[in-house]
Amino acid sequence: MSHALSQKALPKQAEALLSGRAKVTTYESTGGKTTAKFAQHNLSLIPPIPAGSIIHDNCTGSGTVSRLILQQQPDVKIYATDIDQPFLDVLSEDAARNSWPVEASNQRSEKTNFADAFFDYDITNIGVIFWTGGGADGVKEVYRTLKPGGTALINCWQSITWMLPIFLVHKQFRGDAAFPAPPVNWTDGQQLRRVILEAGFTEEKLRLERQEVQSVVPAGEFREWVEKTWAYLAGIGGWHEVDAEKWDEEVDRLAEVLKQQPGTTVEGGNVSMKASQWIAVVEK
Numbered sequence: 001m002s003h004a005l006s007q008k009a010l011p012k013q014a015e016a017l018l019s020g021r022a023k024v025t026t027y028e029s030t031g032g033k034t035t036a037k038f039a040q041h042n043l044s045l046i047p048p049i050p051a052g053s054i055i056h057d058n059c060t061g062s063g064t065v066s067r068l069i070l071q072q073q074p075d076v077k078i079y080a081t082d083i084d085q086p087f088l089d090v091l092s093e094d095a096a097r098n099s100w101p102v103e104a105s106n107q108r109s110e111k112t113n114f115a116d117a118f119f120d121y122d123i124t125n126i127g128v129i130f131w132t133g134g135g136a137d138g139v140k141e142v143y144r145t146l147k148p149g150g151t152a153l154i155n156c157w158q159s160i161t162w163m164l165p166i167f168l169v170h171k172q173f174r175g176d177a178a179f180p181a182p183p184v185n186w187t188d189g190q191q192l193r194r195v196i197l198e199a200g201f202t203e204e205k206l207r208l209e210r211q212e213v214q215s216v217v218p219a220g221e222f223r224e225w226v227e228k229t230w231a232y233l234a235g236i237g238g239w240h241e242v243d244a245e246k247w248d249e250e251v252d253r254l255a256e257v258l259k260q261q262p263g264t265t266v267e268g269g270n271v272s273m274k275a276s277q278w279i280a281v282v283e284k
């Protein structure tokens, strides 16, 4: 392909799906459905959260973890942090409207303003992969701010059916430069284990498990799901001139490749795609 590969502004097709609040809806109707399944499962791995607990919903997004906790235990105090303000705004408004005990603030996980030994729980649902130092800098902060005896839940992707198709469409339309994936490989769970132990947690109090979920997109909604997923993920590392020019072709090709993946099944028009996580449950 001879298309220019220079970094470009957001294509208008992606802009419509990613500007302000639209970004939150786009995330929640695609990858967010899967991360919510992970969060639900992970909360079931620990005993019920006692009343009065102080909780860090770390890398909260728009509060998926906070919302799940409040369904089972409303008598808690949750500090929800993230660096993406539109997501925090959605959570803050919902918290105010429903009088939830949730305080949302814009803070980097690697350096927060919380005191040492402040939290009973730190729950980071698909956040560690974004932290500096290959995750280590944020996990150290989790350790510092957790009370002795407190529990952390930290998970990372193991595999996602839609990532390889995104790399393939990237290569087909944008040329040979590698898709800028995270420099660290999280797929075997060993990076997660390593950064947790390096932060000061001990092997005896660490439980590391794998879990698989299905992301099911109902018949008739698949093209829209694919377009939103392309908009959300294809711009990692920048957009290219060809993206605006050939947007529909890219999305159609992604849909086609996705349906051919070993992790995908199509039944009655419903498209089911596999995603899996490594989850660490660890006590300080």
Ligand SMILES: C[S@@+](CC[C@H](N)C(=O)[O-])C[C@H]1O[C@@H](n2cnc3c(N)ncnc32)[C@H](O)[C@@H]1O
Pocket: 032, 035, 036, 039, 058, 059, 060, 061, 062, 063, 064, 065, 081, 082, 083, 084, 087, 107, 108, 109, 110, 124, 125, 126, 127, 130, 131, 132
């Ligand atoms: C995959 S989303 C997960 C959101 C939410 N926990 C959920 O379950 O849907 C990752 C979130 O981490 C946030 N994030 C990435 N790097 C961060 C950092 N260094 N400090 C705080 N938040 C960060 C992003 O803004 C994004 O909202």
